[in-house]
């Protein structure tokens with residue numbers, strides 16, 4: 001038992017900044033952000049979800065946590081929607097010198113790395129412990145496949161919004177991602193930039209397109225590995241970046257998923273939760289026996305009553321029901337709890353032959 005618990009804890013311990021957990025805001029289905037650079041659909045996201053530059057550390061250029069908001073200031077909020085495997089971002093930044101004149105990696109960059117299932121470990125080829133083996137197919141089977149790195153150009157007026165550091169550039173297009181910017185400055189000027197986007201994290205993102213891909217399944221209270229860094233280029237054209245401000249506090253977060261940080265996919269905030277609600281799903285266990293497993297997914301319930309649509313009932317929370325003959329059944333669940341009563345039915349979803 002003890003060993004089992006230690007193993008369960010390992011993925012989190014394997015992340016950087018142990019004990020730190022950031023939150024991903026759950027948007028209600030009726031308030032999914034529109035990707036247009038207008039921040040108004042983020043106005044209701046509480047400040048406790050905002051991750052500012054005070055959480056970042058320059059681990060390359062030696063400034064540590066000594067940020068200067070006159071040089072760079074960033075605030076990030078991350079959101080998700082139950083039922084969609086997408087991570088929404090609002091990136092708001094002030095920079096004293098927006099550097100985006102060259103069509104290469106010399107550009108102000110918001111770099112996001114995501115590992116949706118905490119697989120951990122190296123994710124880009126040059127971080128592989130034995131990179132010499134990554135020849136031919138092996139390279140394409142590995143590079144960016146189990147966790148993804150997005151070098152997002154801020155801004156990118158005349159080219160793709162992002163360089164995917166991997167071998168699956170298809171993930172930067174719809175229906176896998178989308179982005180919009182809002183800014184009013186020219187190269188070399190100061191000002192504020194807003195970037196609104198979403199990405200789809202993949203447990204498996206092969207080089208040859210989406211057909212064999214496996215999206216990371218996003219579920220309430222799931223922990224994902226996520227981090228970002230801001231590469232602040234402030235000119236000159238041949239210069240290196242001035243700061244590498246990263247949330248993980250470990251430079252290698254860019255290529256090693258074990259150096260990401262824990263983010264929790266949060267439940268809805270209280271303002272969108274009902275004191276009681278009824279929901280359920282079902283699974284056919286054995287069609288030849290007409291055996292169906294019903295799963296309660298209600299909130300705030302302390303008692304349950306199922307009407308299986310064939311004249312039979314149950315007061316179990318997660319009943320298994322055997323239908324005596326086939327049909328298309330209307331199943332209803334009635335629940336009660338301290339917050340009152342609720343019910344939920346599905347009309348002819350349960351089809352038995």
Ligand SMILES: [Ca+2]
Nearest residue numbers: 034036037038
């Ligand atoms: Ca918007």
Ligand SMILES: [Ca+2]
Nearest residue numbers: 071096097234
């Ligand atoms: Ca700057």
Ligand SMILES: [Ca+2]
Nearest residue numbers: 116117119146
């Ligand atoms: Ca993964």
Ligand SMILES: [Ca+2]
Nearest residue numbers: 097232233234
């Ligand atoms: Ca800059």
